[in-house]
Amino acid sequence: MTANTPQHVVFDIGRVLIHYDPHIPFRDIIPDDAERDFFLGEVCSHEWNLEQDRGRSWADAEAEAIARHPDRAEQIRAFRRNWHRMVPHAYEESVAIMLGLIDAGVDVTLLTNFASDTFREAQQRFAFLTVPRGVTVSGEIGQIKPDRAIYDTHVGSFGLDPARTLFIDDAEKNVEGARAAGWQAVHFTSPQALAASLKELGLPVAS
Template sequence: MIADPGERARFLAEICSPDWHLGLDRGMPVDDAIAALAALHPERADCIRAYKSRWLDMFEGADEAVVAILAELVRKGFDVTALSNFNQDLFALTVPAYPFLGWFRGATVSGTVRLVKPDPAIYALHAQTFGLEPAATLFFDDSPPNVEAARAAGWNAELFTDAAAMRRDLARWGIETETGADREEVTAGAASSAPVR
């Protein structure tokens, strides 16, 4: 919707900015957030409204190599839960499009609980909600501060980089997964944080 790369970068840095996005992750209703921002920047109102109306268009698709790992962990009976910084309204739009998000035993969504990683309180709440023993929980996240916060909460934690590295990390924790060239290729995307015990 914004053809010029420089203008697009400015829009994402200054209008639909990381701070604005963090407000969504903290639970601001997406319709309210969009209306307030569009009032401040009427010249970009169409692009701001597209943040919800074209939300799913912004995804390149799931990382099928990571989805395969999730399916395998669930099939083997591991207790897999999700802890995600995600706006509650946008999460509700995303789940039907990506059915694997329903494979978790449950999810702590930051917008719903009004806490965001790496706040220690969200890790404590997640463990309490799902009856997780921190020392028996293995957590993956693509953000180093979130990984460090999990470790500070007493969880075992690994930095997610790609599916192949995740399989190696799981193996180091004694969780063997299938391997093979088709399983090792990684597509664009990132893993949801998934404590596993």
Template structure:
């Protein structure tokens, strides 16, 4: 099949990130915490910052909508580093295997431009990719086809003439993987490293 490059998402594939790690301490009751994360600090709000809105703007907007929850809302980014538990070793093992085989690797992540530098400095696996596109820096988020076009342009600088069917994209968000597939890439929904490894082997990759 001739896969020429593999593109990794970061959160949920290589980096263990979850708001639960902070809000379990702040809201011990499971039902109350679920309500807060489903209705106040929702993932679509987080994606606004991932898309380039500043943390200050996003926080102010949400406090204006939910003033009674101001302290809990401010905690989201004030304690953001506590949401990062470390690397996901089985995901990193996939990077190790592909890198050892000489497969060109790239990164494509939905991440705030303000918080990404912390991860970049503290988790060396993120610095092992030929190019990394961070949504907060380019102002567009997955699953928008535009961010995949930006990624493909970066890949083509290294691999001129590469075709979509020669690219693999791994993401823990099924919608993002499906978006890559719709563009002709091989989108892999990362549920766990074992299943992803199996799919990569099916595509002829040495993992």
């Protein structure tokens, strides 16, 4: 352990601890590749879904999308109804790393862009999401990564020292947002690469 070894480790959730892919159910709902790409790129897009992560209700989200594409109302409503299929499994190796840190006495929390209702659903399905000391859910506080405010809120909520806090996220912009807030950060690409990065920082990772 060195002077720079983090005291606090903060995990993102989607595509770090659990898999997320809206194409999974929509391959059945919209079998044509080009049409499905249009739907998920323009109708119920990542940007559209991000507003639910910011706190917009699903009813308002559906109404907004249906106003733009009234001919696709049923497909739009199918997005929330099929959300559970978009998160089919956990990344077991990543989960093992997180639980290993907790078992070794490292302070672990979660910071996620997630709608409030789908996060609670995820917690019911994936019990390991209840193990860390706590979580900041963007949809519950109306703040979202990579905006500075959510990192500062998390620090204040959990009494963290930003300089001794390590953030792990699959999105480069969120990693950069954490660094801009004075945190250390690792861009998640694989459990193996994460384990190597944690070891370099002096954190306990099982071989």
